[in-house]
Amino acid sequence: MTRTIFSGIQPSGQITLGNYLGALKQFVALQPxxxxxxxxxxxxxxxxxHAITVPQDPRELRERILDLASLYLAVGLDPKxxxxxxxxxxxxxxxxxxxxxxxxxxxxxSRMTQYKEKSEGKESILTGLFTYPALMAADILLYQTSxxxxxxxxxxxxxxxxxxxxxxxxxxxxxxxxxxVLTLKQxxxxxxxxxxxxxxxxxxxxxxSRVELLDSPDEIRKKFSRAVTDSDRAVRxxxxxxxAVSNLLVIYSLTTGQTxxxxxxxxxxxxxxxxxxxxxxxxxxxxxxxxARYRDIRSxxxxxxxxHEGSLRAATVAERTMKxxxxxxxxxxxxxx
Ligand code: TYM
Numbered sequence: 001m002t003r004t005i006f007s008g009i010q011p012s013g014q015i016t017l018g019n020y021l022g023a024l025k026q027f028v029a030l031q032p033x034x035x036x037x038x039x040x041x042x043x044x045x046x047x048x049x050h051a052i053t054v055p056q057d058p059r060e061l062r063e064r065i066l067d068l069a070s071l072y073l074a075v076g077l078d079p080k081x082x083x084x085x086x087x088x089x090x091x092x093x094x095x096x097x098x099x100x101x102x103x104x105x106x107x108x109x110s111r112m113t114q115y116k117e118k119s120e121g122k123e124s125i126l127t128g129l130f131t132y133p134a135l136m137a138a139d140i141l142l143y144q145t146s147x148x149x150x151x152x153x154x155x156x157x158x159x160x161x162x163x164x165x166x167x168x169x170x171x172x173x174x175x176x177x178x179x180x181v182l183t184l185k186q187x188x189x190x191x192x193x194x195x196x197x198x199x200x201x202x203x204x205x206x207x208x209s210r211v212e213l214l215d216s217p218d219e220i221r222k223k224f225s226r227a228v229t230d231s232d233r234a235v236r237x238x239x240x241x242x243x244a245v246s247n248l249l250v251i252y253s254l255t256t257g258q259t260x261x262x263x264x265x266x267x268x269x270x271x272x273x274x275x276x277x278x279x280x281x282x283x284x285x286x287x288x289x290x291x292a293r294y295r296d297i298r299s300x301x302x303x304x305x306x307x308h309e310g311s312l313r314a315a316t317v318a319e320r321t322m323k324x325x326x327x328x329x330x331x332x333x334x335x336x337x
Contacts, residue, residue: 002038004177005030006145008045008087008136011064012056013202014212015071017283018190021254022151026184028076030149042082043143043314044072049087049094049135053128054118069303071213074294085310087139092318096138097131099325103164103171104134113156137161142318144177152189153199155181172328175321187254193227196243214291217284224248224280235267235275245272252279255286 007027009019032040046068051061065086072084087093109115112133119125128135136157140148141164148158158181165176192198192209200210211223228244237260239246253260267275297303326332 003040003147004143004145005040005042005147005149006045006140006143006179007149008047008050008139009068010047010051011061011068012051012054013064014214015068016200016202017211017213017251018151018200019202020075020213021187021190021251022184023149024072024075025254026149026182027082030147031078031081034081041143043145044077044082044084045087045139046072046085047087047139049097050132053126053132066303067298069307070294070298073297073303073306074290079306079310083310083313084306085314086307089307089311090315090318092142092315092322093135093138095322096142096325097135099329100134100137100141100164100168101131103168104131104160108160108163109133112160114153133157133160134164137164140179141165141176142321143314144321145179146177147182148179149182152183155183175324175328186250190251191243191247193223196228196247211283213287214294215287217288220284220287221280224276224283227276229272233271235264235270235272237264248276248279252282256282
Protein backbone atom coordinates (compact mmCIF):
# COMPACT_ATOMS: atom_id res chain seq x y z
CA MET A 1 0.00 0.00 0.00
CA THR A 2 1.27 3.46 -0.87
CA ARG A 3 1.83 5.69 2.12
CA THR A 4 2.00 9.46 2.21
CA ILE A 5 3.90 10.80 5.19
CA PHE A 6 3.73 14.41 6.37
CA SER A 7 5.18 16.18 9.37
CA GLY A 8 6.40 19.62 10.38
CA ILE A 9 8.50 21.51 12.90
CA GLN A 10 8.18 25.15 13.94
CA PRO A 11 11.23 27.39 13.36
CA SER A 12 10.48 29.09 16.67
CA GLY A 13 13.63 28.34 18.65
CA GLN A 14 16.65 26.07 18.75
CA ILE A 15 15.80 22.46 17.92
CA THR A 16 16.09 20.24 21.00
CA LEU A 17 17.03 16.66 21.64
CA GLY A 18 13.28 16.13 22.25
CA ASN A 19 12.41 17.29 18.72
CA TYR A 20 15.19 15.12 17.35
CA LEU A 21 14.46 11.89 19.21
CA GLY A 22 10.66 12.24 19.13
CA ALA A 23 10.27 13.48 15.56
CA LEU A 24 13.27 14.16 13.29
CA LYS A 25 14.89 10.78 13.79
CA GLN A 26 11.60 9.13 12.80
CA PHE A 27 11.37 11.33 9.69
CA VAL A 28 14.70 9.96 8.50
CA ALA A 29 13.73 6.36 9.20
CA LEU A 30 10.45 6.74 7.29
CA GLN A 31 11.91 8.19 4.09
CA PRO A 32 10.98 6.22 0.99
CA UNK A 33 13.88 4.32 -0.62
CA UNK A 34 14.94 5.61 -4.02
CA UNK A 35 16.12 2.20 -5.11
CA UNK A 36 12.98 0.17 -4.42
CA UNK A 37 9.75 0.37 -6.36
CA UNK A 38 7.85 1.99 -3.47
CA UNK A 39 5.51 4.77 -4.42
CA UNK A 40 5.55 6.21 -0.90
CA UNK A 41 5.78 9.98 -0.60
CA UNK A 42 7.20 11.97 2.31
CA UNK A 43 6.74 15.70 2.96
CA UNK A 44 8.68 17.44 5.72
CA UNK A 45 7.71 21.02 6.28
CA UNK A 46 9.11 24.01 8.17
CA UNK A 47 5.93 25.51 9.57
CA UNK A 48 6.76 29.21 9.69
CA UNK A 49 3.08 30.31 9.65
CA HIS A 50 2.62 28.40 12.90
CA ALA A 51 5.67 30.13 14.41
CA ILE A 52 4.06 33.59 14.05
CA THR A 53 1.18 32.64 16.36
CA VAL A 54 3.54 34.09 18.97
CA PRO A 55 5.55 37.25 18.19
CA GLN A 56 8.79 36.67 16.20
CA ASP A 57 11.61 38.95 15.16
CA PRO A 58 11.40 38.96 11.31
CA ARG A 59 15.17 38.78 10.68
CA GLU A 60 15.65 36.04 13.22
CA LEU A 61 12.71 34.06 11.84
CA ARG A 62 14.17 33.99 8.32
CA GLU A 63 17.52 32.79 9.71
CA ARG A 64 15.84 30.09 11.81
CA ILE A 65 13.96 28.80 8.78
CA LEU A 66 17.26 28.29 6.95
CA ASP A 67 18.88 26.87 10.11
CA LEU A 68 16.11 24.31 10.47
CA ALA A 69 16.24 23.38 6.78
CA SER A 70 20.00 22.81 7.12
CA LEU A 71 19.36 20.64 10.14
CA TYR A 72 16.78 18.60 8.20
CA LEU A 73 19.50 17.83 5.68
CA ALA A 74 22.22 17.31 8.31
CA VAL A 75 20.27 14.63 10.20
CA GLY A 76 19.85 12.69 6.95
CA LEU A 77 16.74 13.84 5.12
CA ASP A 78 17.46 13.41 1.45
CA PRO A 79 15.70 15.81 -0.95
CA LYS A 80 15.63 13.07 -3.58
CA UNK A 81 13.56 10.88 -1.25
CA UNK A 82 11.56 13.49 0.68
CA UNK A 83 10.02 16.81 -0.25
CA UNK A 84 11.42 19.49 2.05
CA UNK A 85 9.74 22.89 1.98
CA UNK A 86 8.64 25.96 3.90
CA UNK A 87 4.92 26.23 4.70
CA UNK A 88 4.45 29.87 3.63
CA UNK A 89 6.09 29.15 0.24
CA UNK A 90 2.95 27.12 -0.61
CA UNK A 91 -0.02 29.47 -0.24
CA UNK A 92 -2.56 26.61 -0.30
CA UNK A 93 -1.76 26.06 3.40
CA UNK A 94 -3.24 29.45 4.32
CA UNK A 95 -6.20 28.96 2.01
CA UNK A 96 -7.18 25.54 3.33
CA UNK A 97 -6.38 26.69 6.88
CA UNK A 98 -9.07 29.36 6.52
CA UNK A 99 -11.60 26.95 5.06
CA UNK A 100 -11.02 24.51 7.92
CA UNK A 101 -11.54 27.35 10.42
CA UNK A 102 -15.01 27.41 8.92
CA UNK A 103 -15.41 23.69 9.66
CA UNK A 104 -13.92 23.70 13.19
CA UNK A 105 -15.89 24.76 16.26
CA UNK A 106 -14.81 27.16 19.02
CA UNK A 107 -15.54 24.47 21.62
CA UNK A 108 -13.15 21.87 20.22
CA UNK A 109 -10.39 24.44 19.63
CA SER A 110 -10.69 25.72 23.20
CA ARG A 111 -10.11 22.18 24.52
CA MET A 112 -6.64 21.93 22.96
CA THR A 113 -4.04 21.60 25.74
CA GLN A 114 -1.29 23.32 23.69
CA TYR A 115 -3.54 26.38 23.37
CA LYS A 116 -4.40 26.30 27.07
CA GLU A 117 -0.72 26.03 28.07
CA LYS A 118 0.53 28.72 25.69
CA SER A 119 -2.25 31.18 26.53
CA GLU A 120 -2.26 30.61 30.29
CA GLY A 121 -1.75 33.80 32.28
CA LYS A 122 -1.39 35.92 29.11
CA GLU A 123 -3.42 39.11 28.90
CA SER A 124 -3.38 39.35 25.15
CA ILE A 125 -3.66 36.23 23.00
CA LEU A 126 -3.38 36.28 19.22
CA THR A 127 -6.32 34.78 17.33
CA GLY A 128 -3.88 32.64 15.35
CA LEU A 129 -2.80 30.82 18.51
CA PHE A 130 -6.41 29.75 18.98
CA THR A 131 -7.04 28.67 15.38
CA TYR A 132 -3.56 27.06 15.05
CA PRO A 133 -4.91 23.47 14.89
CA ALA A 134 -7.05 24.26 11.82
CA LEU A 135 -3.90 25.34 9.97
CA MET A 136 -2.12 22.20 11.16
CA ALA A 137 -5.00 20.09 9.83
CA ALA A 138 -4.68 21.91 6.49
CA ASP A 139 -0.93 21.09 6.33
CA ILE A 140 -1.69 17.41 6.69
CA LEU A 141 -4.87 17.10 4.61
CA LEU A 142 -3.52 18.98 1.56
CA TYR A 143 -1.23 16.05 0.73
CA GLN A 144 -3.81 13.27 1.30
CA THR A 145 -1.51 12.16 4.11
CA SER A 146 -1.91 8.67 5.55
CA UNK A 147 0.73 8.82 8.32
CA UNK A 148 1.94 11.64 10.59
CA UNK A 149 5.04 10.94 12.73
CA UNK A 150 5.03 13.25 15.77
CA UNK A 151 5.80 13.40 19.48
CA UNK A 152 3.16 12.70 22.09
CA UNK A 153 2.22 16.36 22.57
CA UNK A 154 0.74 16.54 19.04
CA UNK A 155 -1.65 13.59 19.41
CA UNK A 156 -4.60 15.77 20.39
CA UNK A 157 -4.07 17.98 17.30
CA UNK A 158 -4.04 14.83 15.18
CA UNK A 159 -7.35 13.68 16.67
CA UNK A 160 -8.84 17.03 15.75
CA UNK A 161 -7.39 16.76 12.22
CA UNK A 162 -9.13 13.40 11.82
CA UNK A 163 -12.41 14.87 13.10
CA UNK A 164 -12.18 17.82 10.69
CA UNK A 165 -11.40 15.50 7.75
CA UNK A 166 -14.37 13.28 8.61
CA UNK A 167 -16.70 16.24 9.06
CA UNK A 168 -15.63 17.82 5.77
CA UNK A 169 -16.00 14.50 3.92
CA UNK A 170 -19.47 13.96 5.38
CA UNK A 171 -20.64 17.47 4.55
CA UNK A 172 -19.09 17.95 1.11
CA UNK A 173 -18.32 14.42 -0.12
CA UNK A 174 -15.12 12.31 0.06
CA UNK A 175 -12.23 14.76 -0.31
CA UNK A 176 -9.57 14.02 2.28
CA UNK A 177 -7.70 10.92 3.41
CA UNK A 178 -8.14 10.54 7.17
CA UNK A 179 -4.58 10.32 8.56
CA UNK A 180 -3.13 8.02 11.24
CA VAL A 181 -0.75 9.28 13.90
CA LEU A 182 2.60 7.57 14.48
CA THR A 183 4.40 7.98 17.81
CA LEU A 184 7.35 6.07 19.22
CA LYS A 185 6.87 3.64 22.11
CA GLN A 186 9.89 5.21 23.75
CA UNK A 187 11.02 8.78 23.07
CA UNK A 188 7.63 10.24 22.18
CA UNK A 189 7.94 12.50 25.22
CA UNK A 190 11.47 13.44 26.24
CA UNK A 191 11.28 15.32 29.52
CA UNK A 192 13.08 18.46 30.77
CA UNK A 193 16.46 17.95 32.44
CA UNK A 194 15.47 20.24 35.33
CA UNK A 195 11.96 18.88 35.85
CA UNK A 196 10.90 15.39 34.73
CA UNK A 197 7.21 16.32 34.92
CA UNK A 198 7.54 18.78 32.01
CA UNK A 199 8.35 17.92 28.41
CA UNK A 200 11.66 19.19 27.02
CA UNK A 201 10.74 22.29 25.03
CA UNK A 202 12.45 24.89 22.87
CA UNK A 203 10.31 27.60 24.47
CA UNK A 204 11.19 26.84 28.12
CA UNK A 205 12.81 30.03 29.54
CA UNK A 206 15.47 27.90 31.30
CA UNK A 207 18.13 26.81 28.76
CA UNK A 208 19.43 24.22 31.27
CA SER A 209 16.14 22.34 30.82
CA ARG A 210 17.08 21.14 27.34
CA VAL A 211 19.94 19.96 25.17
CA GLU A 212 19.90 21.74 21.83
CA LEU A 213 21.08 19.92 18.74
CA LEU A 214 23.73 22.55 18.09
CA ASP A 215 25.04 22.78 21.68
CA SER A 216 28.83 22.44 22.00
CA PRO A 217 30.23 19.26 23.61
CA ASP A 218 31.03 21.21 26.77
CA GLU A 219 27.53 22.65 27.02
CA ILE A 220 26.09 19.16 26.62
CA ARG A 221 28.39 17.76 29.33
CA LYS A 222 27.48 20.61 31.70
CA LYS A 223 23.75 20.24 31.10
CA PHE A 224 23.75 16.50 31.79
CA SER A 225 25.97 16.86 34.85
CA ARG A 226 23.38 19.30 36.30
CA ALA A 227 20.35 17.23 35.27
CA VAL A 228 18.12 16.39 38.22
CA THR A 229 18.04 12.75 39.40
CA ASP A 230 16.86 11.55 42.81
CA SER A 231 18.30 10.73 46.23
CA ASP A 232 18.62 7.03 45.38
CA ARG A 233 21.83 5.92 43.58
CA ALA A 234 20.47 3.13 41.41
CA VAL A 235 20.41 3.44 37.62
CA ARG A 236 17.07 1.74 37.16
CA UNK A 237 14.17 2.17 34.70
CA UNK A 238 11.03 3.07 36.63
CA UNK A 239 9.10 5.91 34.93
CA UNK A 240 6.61 6.25 37.82
CA UNK A 241 9.08 6.07 40.72
CA UNK A 242 12.26 7.41 39.07
CA UNK A 243 11.04 9.72 36.31
CA ALA A 244 14.23 11.77 35.93
CA VAL A 245 16.62 8.79 35.70
CA SER A 246 14.22 6.92 33.42
CA ASN A 247 14.13 9.91 31.05
CA LEU A 248 17.95 9.93 30.93
CA LEU A 249 17.93 6.19 30.23
CA VAL A 250 15.57 6.69 27.27
CA ILE A 251 17.90 9.37 25.84
CA TYR A 252 20.91 7.07 26.36
CA SER A 253 19.17 4.16 24.67
CA LEU A 254 17.94 6.17 21.66
CA THR A 255 21.32 7.80 21.00
CA THR A 256 23.35 4.57 21.27
CA GLY A 257 20.90 1.87 20.13
CA GLN A 258 21.67 -0.07 23.35
CA THR A 259 18.71 -1.51 25.24
CA UNK A 260 17.74 0.08 28.56
CA UNK A 261 18.42 -3.24 30.31
CA UNK A 262 21.98 -3.35 28.96
CA UNK A 263 22.63 0.22 30.05
CA UNK A 264 21.31 -0.49 33.57
CA UNK A 265 23.56 -3.56 33.78
CA UNK A 266 26.60 -1.55 32.62
CA UNK A 267 26.07 1.03 35.37
CA UNK A 268 25.05 -1.40 38.09
CA UNK A 269 26.55 -0.21 41.38
CA UNK A 270 28.31 2.75 39.75
CA UNK A 271 26.04 5.66 40.73
CA UNK A 272 24.78 8.67 38.86
CA UNK A 273 28.08 10.49 38.28
CA UNK A 274 29.48 7.82 35.95
CA UNK A 275 26.09 7.31 34.32
CA UNK A 276 25.69 11.00 33.47
CA UNK A 277 29.24 11.18 32.11
CA UNK A 278 28.62 8.15 29.91
CA UNK A 279 25.33 9.64 28.74
CA UNK A 280 26.94 12.99 27.87
CA UNK A 281 29.66 11.27 25.82
CA UNK A 282 27.04 9.16 24.01
CA UNK A 283 25.04 12.26 23.06
CA UNK A 284 28.16 14.23 22.10
CA UNK A 285 29.39 11.50 19.77
CA UNK A 286 25.92 11.06 18.26
CA UNK A 287 25.55 14.79 17.59
CA UNK A 288 29.09 15.65 16.44
CA UNK A 289 28.77 14.31 12.87
CA UNK A 290 25.35 15.96 12.55
CA UNK A 291 26.82 19.28 13.68
CA ALA A 292 29.74 19.00 11.24
CA ARG A 293 27.37 18.30 8.34
CA TYR A 294 25.13 21.16 9.51
CA ARG A 295 27.98 23.68 9.37
CA ASP A 296 28.94 22.61 5.83
CA ILE A 297 25.36 22.69 4.56
CA ARG A 298 24.41 25.98 6.23
CA SER A 299 27.29 27.82 4.53
CA UNK A 300 26.89 26.13 1.12
CA UNK A 301 23.81 27.93 -0.25
CA UNK A 302 22.39 24.49 -1.12
CA UNK A 303 19.45 24.92 1.23
CA UNK A 304 17.69 27.65 -0.73
CA UNK A 305 17.77 25.50 -3.87
CA UNK A 306 16.41 22.44 -2.05
CA UNK A 307 13.58 24.49 -0.53
CA HIS A 308 12.69 26.09 -3.85
CA GLU A 309 12.43 22.71 -5.59
CA GLY A 310 10.52 21.29 -2.62
CA SER A 311 7.98 24.12 -2.68
CA LEU A 312 7.30 23.59 -6.40
CA ARG A 313 6.68 19.87 -5.87
CA ALA A 314 4.52 20.45 -2.81
CA ALA A 315 2.50 23.22 -4.49
CA THR A 316 1.57 20.96 -7.41
CA VAL A 317 0.14 18.30 -5.10
CA ALA A 318 -1.51 20.84 -2.79
CA GLU A 319 -3.18 22.61 -5.71
CA ARG A 320 -4.72 19.33 -6.87
CA THR A 321 -6.45 19.01 -3.49
CA MET A 322 -7.41 22.69 -3.42
CA LYS A 323 -9.12 22.50 -6.78
CA UNK A 324 -11.33 19.72 -5.45
CA UNK A 325 -11.97 21.59 -2.18
CA UNK A 326 -13.04 24.80 -3.94
CA UNK A 327 -15.39 22.84 -6.17
CA UNK A 328 -16.92 20.85 -3.32
CA UNK A 329 -17.46 23.92 -1.13
CA UNK A 330 -18.74 26.01 -4.06
CA UNK A 331 -16.05 28.67 -3.80
CA UNK A 332 -14.88 30.97 -6.62
CA UNK A 333 -16.33 31.86 -10.01
CA UNK A 334 -15.12 28.67 -11.66
CA UNK A 335 -13.02 30.76 -14.06
CA UNK A 336 -9.68 29.48 -12.66
CA UNK A 337 -9.98 26.21 -14.56
P1 TYM B 1 7.00 21.47 17.40
O1 TYM B 1 7.74 22.40 16.49
O2 TYM B 1 6.66 21.95 18.77
O3 TYM B 1 7.79 20.12 17.55
C1 TYM B 1 8.23 19.38 16.44
C2 TYM B 1 8.11 17.90 16.69
O4 TYM B 1 8.89 17.52 17.84
C3 TYM B 1 8.07 16.78 18.75
N1 TYM B 1 8.53 17.09 20.11
C4 TYM B 1 8.91 16.16 21.00
N2 TYM B 1 9.00 14.81 20.93
C5 TYM B 1 9.46 14.15 22.02
N3 TYM B 1 9.79 14.77 23.18
C6 TYM B 1 9.71 16.13 23.31
N4 TYM B 1 10.07 16.73 24.45
C7 TYM B 1 9.26 16.87 22.17
N5 TYM B 1 9.06 18.20 21.96
C8 TYM B 1 8.60 18.31 20.69
C9 TYM B 1 6.66 17.31 18.49
O5 TYM B 1 5.68 16.41 18.95
C10 TYM B 1 6.67 17.46 16.98
O6 TYM B 1 6.43 16.21 16.36
N6 TYM B 1 2.24 21.73 15.84
C11 TYM B 1 3.54 21.14 15.57
C12 TYM B 1 4.08 21.50 14.20
C13 TYM B 1 3.17 21.18 13.05
C14 TYM B 1 2.93 19.88 12.53
C15 TYM B 1 2.06 20.08 11.40
C16 TYM B 1 3.34 18.59 12.88
C17 TYM B 1 2.47 22.07 12.29
N7 TYM B 1 1.82 21.42 11.30
C18 TYM B 1 1.60 19.01 10.65
C19 TYM B 1 2.88 17.51 12.12
C20 TYM B 1 2.02 17.73 11.02
C21 TYM B 1 4.53 21.65 16.61
O7 TYM B 1 4.31 22.65 17.24
O8 TYM B 1 5.68 20.94 16.67
